[in-house]
Amino acid sequence: MTSAQNPLTPEPISLGRWTSNLETPARALAIGAHPDDVDFGCGATLAKWATAGCEVSVLVCTDGSKGTWDPTTDETQLIATRKVEQQAAAERLGATGNVVFLGYTDGELESGLVQRARVSEWIRRLRPTVVLGHDPWKRYRLHPDHRHAGLLTTEGVVAARDPKFFPDQLAPSTGLAHHRPDTILLWEADEPDHVEDVTGYAETKFAALLAHQSQFESTMKATSDAQMEAFRERMVAKLVAGGRAASFEHAEVFKLLDDL
Ligand SMILES: [Zn+2]
Secondary structure, three states: OOOOOOOOOOOOOOHHHOEEOOOOOOEEEEEEOOOOHHHHHHHHHHHHHHHOOOEEEEEEEEOOOOOOOOOOOOHHHHHHHHHHHHHHHHHHHOOOOOEEEEEEOOOOOOOOHHHHHHHHHHHHHHOOOEEEEEOOOOOOOOOHHHHHHHHHHHHHHHHHHOOOOOHHHHOHHHOOOOOOOOEEEEEOOOOOOEEEEOOOOHHHHHHHHHOOHHHOOOOOOOOOHHHHHHHHHHHHHHHHHHHHOOOOOOEEEEEEEOOO
């Protein structure tokens, strides 16, 4: 069996169609389904941009109320905890913008017109140069919230950019104007084609993830120091793998859309 036939041997990525390292955006908005998704998906990139002066905002679509394996957990308390954790994580990334919670029930997110309008309104309010989110077209993705959050990201941009969409948001009393971001970056991408060098930001990303203490058991699979170190090593290994094709020590990879 040649390496080309062996599914365990990754094929080298052709750099021909890849791009790397956007110019630091003035404002970035990262949209995640749950508290912690943004930090997993693009935490190091946001930290790099924040250090360079980008105003970073985070929008979380759901309330995170299913984020536990303990059926006796008080949901109201968990929702409050996860908000505090997400705000702490954003601070650790250096985010100076808004941390927004849409508050839809975890596991029941939909990408209908009502939800799209709310995302559009936040894009018009925050006016990001770059919007980051889940790839809604990732094959075999199981979690519906991630798919719907990805659709809300891309469809929210489509709505925000044109004045005929949700025109009530643009009434003079609102002070809002339609807004067209320059670029969308989708993490966990089905067909990644863009790499951000995040060398030097792995520990900042890890620190942000550590803010999500309620998720240590269910998401990080880490209830001991040794397991947390193993989680850190898995996180760093992913950054190393992301950077290999472009010869960056650590990188996060995305699908880039810039024909907006
Ligand atoms: Zn999630």
